[in-house]
Amino acid sequence: MYRYTPFDKAFVGERAAQFRDQVERRISGALSEDEFRPLRLMNGLYLLLHAYMLRIVIPYGTLDSRQMRALADISERWDKGYAHFTTRQNIQLHWPALRDVPDILDALARVDMHAIQSSGPCIRAITSDHFAGAAADEVDDPRPTAEFVRQWSTDHPEFAFLPRKFKIAVSGSGADRAATSFHDIGLKLVRNGKGAPGYEVSVGGGLGRTPMIGKVLRRFLHREDLLPYLEAILHVYNRIGRRDNKYKARVKITLHENGLAEFTRRVEENFLLQATRFDGSEQAEFARIEADFTPPVFKEAPVEGFERALRQDPLFRSFCETNLARHKAPDHAIVTVSLKAHGATPGDASAAQMRALADIAQQWSHDELRVSHEQNIILPHVHKADLPAVFQALRAAGLSTANIGLISDLIACPGMDYCDLATARSTNVAQGIAKRFDALKLEHDIGHLKLKISGCINACGHHHIGHIGILGLEKSGVESYQITLGGDGSENAAIGKPIGPGFGPEQIIPAIERLVMAYLALREDADEGFLTTYRRLGPAPFKTAIYHSGEQINAA
Numbered sequence: 001m002y003r004y005t006p007f008d009k010a011f012v013g014e015r016a017a018q019f020r021d022q023v024e025r026r027i028s029g030a031l032s033e034d035e036f037r038p039l040r041l042m043n044g045l046y047l048l049l050h051a052y053m054l055r056i057v058i059p060y061g062t063l064d065s066r067q068m069r070a071l072a073d074i075s076e077r078w079d080k081g082y083a084h085f086t087t088r089q090n091i092q093l094h095w096p097a098l099r100d101v102p103d104i105l106d107a108l109a110r111v112d113m114h115a116i117q118s119s120g121p122c123i124r125a126i127t128s129d130h131f132a133g134a135a136a137d138e139v140d141d142p143r144p145t146a147e148f149v150r151q152w153s154t155d156h157p158e159f160a161f162l163p164r165k166f167k168i169a170v171s172g173s174g175a176d177r178a179a180t181s182f183h184d185i186g187l188k189l190v191r192n193g194k195g196a197p198g199y200e201v202s203v204g205g206g207l208g209r210t211p212m213i214g215k216v217l218r219r220f221l222h223r224e225d226l227l228p229y230l231e232a233i234l235h236v237y238n239r240i241g242r243r244d245n246k247y248k249a250r251v252k253i254t255l256h257e258n259g260l261a262e263f264t265r266r267v268e269e270n271f272l273l274q275a276t277r278f279d280g281s282e283q284a285e286f287a288r289i290e291a292d293f294t295p296p297v298f299k300e301a302p303v304e305g306f307e308r309a310l311r312q313d314p315l316f317r318s319f320c321e322t323n324l325a326r327h328k329a330p331d332h333a334i335v336t337v338s339l340k341a342h343g344a345t346p347g348d349a350s351a352a353q354m355r356a357l358a359d360i361a362q363q364w365s366h367d368e369l370r371v372s373h374e375q376n377i378i379l380p381h382v383h384k385a386d387l388p389a390v391f392q393a394l395r396a397a398g399l400s401t402a403n404i405g406l407i408s409d410l411i412a413c414p415g416m417d418y419c420d421l422a423t424a425r426s427t428n429v430a431q432g433i434a435k436r437f438d439a440l441k442l443e444h445d446i447g448h449l450k451l452k453i454s455g456c457i458n459a460c461g462h463h464h465i466g467h468i469g470i471l472g473l474e475k476s477g478v479e480s481y482q483i484t485l486g487g488d489g490s491e492n493a494a495i496g497k498p499i500g501p502g503f504g505p506e507q508i509i510p511a512i513e514r515l516v517m518a519y520l521a522l523r524e525d526a527d528e529g530f531l532t533t534y535r536r537l538g539p540a541p542f543k544t545a546i547y548h549s550g551e552q553i554n555a556a
């Protein structure tokens with residue numbers, strides 16, 4: 001993983017010191033809240049429903065045991081002893097006191113972390129595939145590109161005050177685990193016919209009140225052209241993006257209003273201008289960064305103990321069936337640690353659990369952890385011989401839930417319990433669904449199913465791209481939950497469609513149960529996943545199941 005240089009350390013330290021002075025002036029009254037707001041947002045500090053919230057950057061979701069332990073210590077000393085991992089691969093503290101935030105930033109700086117550009121109208125933290133550098137299906141490791149773009153975009157003077165926030169994601173395999181189609185810029189690592197590395201570039205994806213799938217501007221962009229091409233896109237957006245209406249200020253609206261052909265023409269013209277500003281020396285910087293992502297020296301050991309544990313321990317076998325993914329080294333595995341124990345708040349981890357994860361990563365995963373878009377933690381490099389010990393350590397920490405990819409591995413934003421933008425609660429719905437299907441003992445029979453919940457139209461829970469999405473709204477002073485079906489955040493990108501009127505807080509979980517039971521009755525066999533069934537039959541039988549539960553459900 002990337003290691004901070006002396007410049008990086010000085011930069012982060014100076015920003016923390018600068019913000020300390022700004023906080024002192026806010027507390028003294030020298031700065032009003034209106035004056036302080038843009039300053040705190042540039043340092044990841046929000047003022048939400050009950051308290052401040054600090055969003056800490058975990059670039060492309062990668063951190064080590066030292067950093068995870070520091071996060072645990074910070075959560076205990078200055079918060080309530082837990083932290084929330086987000087769909088942006090970041091981590092949030094929901095209860096810091098304003099006077100303590102400078103001390104938190106100092107503590108983060110000591111372990112090469114910060115909260116810079118995790119908010120505001122700028123280029124936000126760069127996200128990536130959480131299996132990067134480990135996945136068996138990887139074309140190239142996307143993390144060097146993500147770090148390259150992160151360094152270019154941090155404190156970029158021209159892009160610090162864009163029309164709205166701007167998000168970039170990088171994927172390194174054919175299976176898009178970074179949801180690149182739903183970012184302002186999506187970069188997919190590809191190789192041309194001669195084997196040269198480059199990118200497929202899409203622009204204009206996003207969720208929120210106007211969900212859109214990104215459109216491809218370039219099928220192949222040479223690696224050396226990446227920065228001038230990104231600059232061209234940002235220049236065009238900064239120049240013609242709308243600033244009169246924040247709901248129409250994202251680049252997806254800019255592209256939509258101008259049309260793909262005109263937007264592409266402007267970008268290509270600007271790219272020719274930008275290319276003259278780069279002399280090729282940035283590729284030496286890319287090579288320097290890339291050297292930090294050399295794969296670890298993988299352990300060699302027999303795997304008989306792993307195979308014996310599979311035969312003898314049904315709990316371990318269940319964990320392996322759901323929580324492991326193929327590693328590029330055949331005798332290794334990628335382990336996904338669920339932060340979705342049945343009835344727990346999705347994405348939350350206690351300080352004790354974070355320390356346990358740090359210990360496990362240090363001992364058995366080459367001192368590396370990842371945060372996934374699905375609010376879980378990844379141990380990217382675990383030898384199969386060590387999996388039984390890893391499982392027992394996770395079990396002791398309450399982190400061995402075997403539900404990755406199942407209905408209880410759902411995404412939920414914090415909702416109205418924390419957020420002043422939310423119009424409905426979301427975590428209680430998530431907890432109720434998880435507990436209900438755990439009680440029914442149907443999760444494994446249902447199989448792969450992505451359920452996502454947002455507490456408002458801003459879609460932080462990514463409900464638009466859930467196979468089943470739930471959007472919490474306010475209707476006549478009462479929470480109402482709208483169901484969407486057919487979303488997909490993968491390489492087969494699709495936006496879910498509302499199925500009908502919303503449900504009240506007491507009705508939504510039974511409605512989801514009816515929906516899932518209909519799927520079990522309608523699928524052709526146990527191997528047909530929910531999305532396949534939905535795409536084969538369309539919404540009609542599912543709508544019948546949800547709103548007319550007494551009627552017969554059949555494929556006809």
